[in-house]
Amino acid sequence: MPNMQLNKVPMPEACPTVRNRNFEEVAKGYTAEDAVLEAQRCLNCKNKPCVSGCPVNVRIPEFIARVAAGEFEEAYSIIRSTNALPAVCGRVCPQENQCEGKCIRGVKGESVGIGRLERFCADYHMQHAAETAAAEPAEGAVRVAVIGSGPAGLSCAGELARRGYRVTIFEAFHTAGGVLVYGIPEFRLPKAIVKAEIEGLKKQGVEVELDTVVGRAVTVDELFAEGYSAIFIGSGAGLPGFLGIPGENSCGVYSANEYLTRVNLMKAYRPEYDTPIIRSKKVAVVGGGNVAMDAARCAMRLGAEEVSIVYRRSEAEMPARREEVHHAKEEGIIFRMLTNPAAITADENGFVKSMTCDVMALGAPDASGRCRPEPTGEQITLDVDTVIVAVGTSPNPLLRMTTPGLDTDRRGCITTPDGVTTSREGVFAGGDAVTGAATVILAMGAGREAADKIDAYCHEKGYVKA
Amino acid sequence: MFKIVKKYPLNDTTDFLSVYAPRIAAKAQPGQFIIFRVDETGERIPLTIAGYDREAGTVSIIFQKVGKSTMQLGALNEGDEILDFVGPLGTPSHLDGYSRVAVIGGGLGCAIAYPQAKYLHENGAKVDIIAGFRSKDIIILEDEMKACSETLTILTDDGSNGNKGLVTDGLKAKIEEGVKYDLVIAIGPPMMMKFVCLLTKQYGIKTIVSMNPIMIDGTGMCGGCRVSVGGKIKFACVDGPDFDGHEVDFDEMIRRNRMYMDQERHARDEHCNMMKMADKAN
Numbered sequence: 001m002p003n004m005q006l007n008k009v010p011m012p013e014a015c016p017t018v019r020n021r022n023f024e025e026v027a028k029g030y031t032a033e034d035a036v037l038e039a040q041r042c043l044n045c046k047n048k049p050c051v052s053g054c055p056v057n058v059r060i061p062e063f064i065a066r067v068a069a070g071e072f073e074e075a076y077s078i079i080r081s082t083n084a085l086p087a088v089c090g091r092v093c094p095q096e097n098q099c100e101g102k103c104i105r106g107v108k109g110e111s112v113g114i115g116r117l118e119r120f121c122a123d124y125h126m127q128h129a130a131e132t133a134a135a136e137p138a139e140g141a142v143r144v145a146v147i148g149s150g151p152a153g154l155s156c157a158g159e160l161a162r163r164g165y166r167v168t169i170f171e172a173f174h175t176a177g178g179v180l181v182y183g184i185p186e187f188r189l190p191k192a193i194v195k196a197e198i199e200g201l202k203k204q205g206v207e208v209e210l211d212t213v214v215g216r217a218v219t220v221d222e223l224f225a226e227g228y229s230a231i232f233i234g235s236g237a238g239l240p241g242f243l244g245i246p247g248e249n250s251c252g253v254y255s256a257n258e259y260l261t262r263v264n265l266m267k268a269y270r271p272e273y274d275t276p277i278i279r280s281k282k283v284a285v286v287g288g289g290n291v292a293m294d295a296a297r298c299a300m301r302l303g304a305e306e307v308s309i310v311y312r313r314s315e316a317e318m319p320a321r322r323e324e325v326h327h328a329k330e331e332g333i334i335f336r337m338l339t340n341p342a343a344i345t346a347d348e349n350g351f352v353k354s355m356t357c358d359v360m361a362l363g364a365p366d367a368s369g370r371c372r373p374e375p376t377g378e379q380i381t382l383d384v385d386t387v388i389v390a391v392g393t394s395p396n397p398l399l400r401m402t403t404p405g406l407d408t409d410r411r412g413c414i415t416t417p418d419g420v421t422t423s424r425e426g427v428f429a430g431g432d433a434v435t436g437a438a439t440v441i442l443a444m445g446a447g448r449e450a451a452d453k454i455d456a457y458c459h460e461k462g463y464v465k466a
Numbered sequence: 467m468f469k470i471v472k473k474y475p476l477n478d479t480t481d482f483l484s485v486y487a488p489r490i491a492a493k494a495q496p497g498q499f500i501i502f503r504v505d506e507t508g509e510r511i512p513l514t515i516a517g518y519d520r521e522a523g524t525v526s527i528i529f530q531k532v533g534k535s536t537m538q539l540g541a542l543n544e545g546d547e548i549l550d551f552v553g554p555l556g557t558p559s560h561l562d563g564y565s566r567v568a569v570i571g572g573g574l575g576c577a578i579a580y581p582q583a584k585y586l587h588e589n590g591a592k593v594d595i596i597a598g599f600r601s602k603d604i605i606i607l608e609d610e611m612k613a614c615s616e617t618l619t620i621l622t623d624d625g626s627n628g629n630k631g632l633v634t635d636g637l638k639a640k641i642e643e644g645v646k647y648d649l650v651i652a653i654g655p656p657m658m659m660k661f662v663c664l665l666t667k668q669y670g671i672k673t674i675v676s677m678n679p680i681m682i683d684g685t686g687m688c689g690g691c692r693v694s695v696g697g698k699i700k701f702a703c704v705d706g707p708d709f710d711g712h713e714v715d716f717d718e719m720i721r722r723n724r725m726y727m728d729q730e731r732h733a734r735d736e737h738c739n740m741m742k743m744a745d746k747a748n
Contacts, residue, residue, distance in 0.1 A: 172552070172683065172685050173683065174510075174549070174550040174552075210550070211550050211551065211552045212489065212552075213553070213555065213685055216493065216553065216554055216555060216685075217489040217490055217493055217552075217553065217554065218489060218493075238685070238686070239686055239687065240687070240688070240689045242689065242692075242699060248699075249692060249693075249694060249699070249718055249722065251721060251722055251724070251725040252725075254689075254690070255688060255689040255690075257687055257688050257689065258682060258688035258689055258690045261682050261687075261688055262682065266510070266682070267507075272507050273507045274507060274508055274509045274534055274535065274733055275509060276725075276726035276729040276730065276733075349721065349724075350718070350722070350724075396686050396687065397686070398685060398686065398704065
């Protein structure tokens, strides 16, 4: 008999007024008892709408049935068969728009906590699994280069390694993980988890070459010459957008990329690190996505007195995950909706003093289907010393510029008619480099899909001897 | 990890250091830079490449020990390893097609100006080098600069080498002598570059400057290194570091480079105190 409770088994969370001053993980995760109880809420529907909502088609009812039976390792194996990074996805996927959004239980009451259960299984596995022996690719295995160690690259590398390829990941930064380490903060995705996932890939025989900027130190064509049979580009969308308003180059105006990188990758919040960051009192974060929420919550944790989200539409149009908005509000972040920055004013030393904004009203829906914000003519001035711009990113042009014949669209995204195959033979791409800024799970789905296509390509070309 | 294969001092505060980094050595060109990080808790510091040996796979840098990270780097010896060394970053300098060039170096800027002068000289351009230093005892690369120029003018702020003056004085003298430059390259402190550009603008001589702003990744991802060039935002790490000096907003760049001055000073002082205490304990 399923558990017919209308609400999810609650997940313990750190107290908002304590956690908004530290970087420990906010959501504490289920206990085994919680997980079994929540798993029993699944009705095991025949047509499995949740699976169709998942970009990597995790066999959700199957793994949940194993959780309900207390067979957690088995549950983990089922998830892992289609998802290379379950501990990450359980924490950062926008489940409300994916699996959980399709859950029948959500029609009346809350959907099954699929993300929470996925996280539980992954964490359980990390705590309990025996050390797996390191695997080496076979002598003469076909070599594939993966550019970028973010979600797309990791998932592609993992899938290829599983199929016996010798994979090398090239990472420009000094730490592997891409947006998982520089973008998403510790309190939402502990870096130890990302590290453990990457160590797992290394055990599968995947090599990681850090500090290597493909496009500068080595080009795509040179990688082919080095003996790689195929190349996957998962270089993400790392180029920050700015507002284009007066005063934007004042000291104290950051792109969210820079701010988050200083905090997350370069650990500016830990005294033993040399990374400088402005110690802000009043911060405005411009934007309404997950990145804006992350930046705002980081600024609060670094000791700011007042942090506000400045967004030109209303809360209903905000693209951030619902849980992030909820957590940000709990932590005391102010939400200034229908507010659009017009100019930043600096003091005599060039440091931000205030930001003037247009007060907006919602008009008719635009191309995105969301109501278009229009200025009302009224302005307000926010007294701030730091402005963090989180209005989106686009793909870095470096690979486009240094890879002849690699087609991109006018936004700079790599063109892939079938989703992952580029205009260059043997070159595949996926994730934000193709779609523009999107989600971790979509990038992972593309990485896996590309691995499929790379495998087929290597067989077709006869690189892999049947 | 990247091994230090050669290291020696150029003066009391400036070191030459050569690192085994074959991928970078294979690709480096004049005007490009690297980013180093000494250890896990260190900062990422950009430094322009001073030279490279493609066969030996080594890349050399010249740096001044002015902050904590450069002091830590300066404390390492041949055979020691640096945790991270990334490059070559930035767009190479466009140095072809010029016949008469004045290369201006200010202090440590000479370390960057020198490979450019060398490249120009080797490719048939006539080069005058005008180098400025605070005083005689910190002059670097004198023989090297002499070897790749028609004339080398060294000026000092305090006149201790017998030739007191600013690089702008030296350049102005050359121009007034009637030398027709088709290019001026100015590399040094932002204030020096600003005044060189003000001078060359009067004479209508194209001037290239090399920017060294605060940055993290060096690949266009943080936007911290943005400079206003001709009223537009440019990222020094990918669009530069070379820019048309007559278009650069130097005052904004100078302000932005002071953003973390207090924190940097604090880190350096703390580091110095710790080293002093360690010395005492020994």
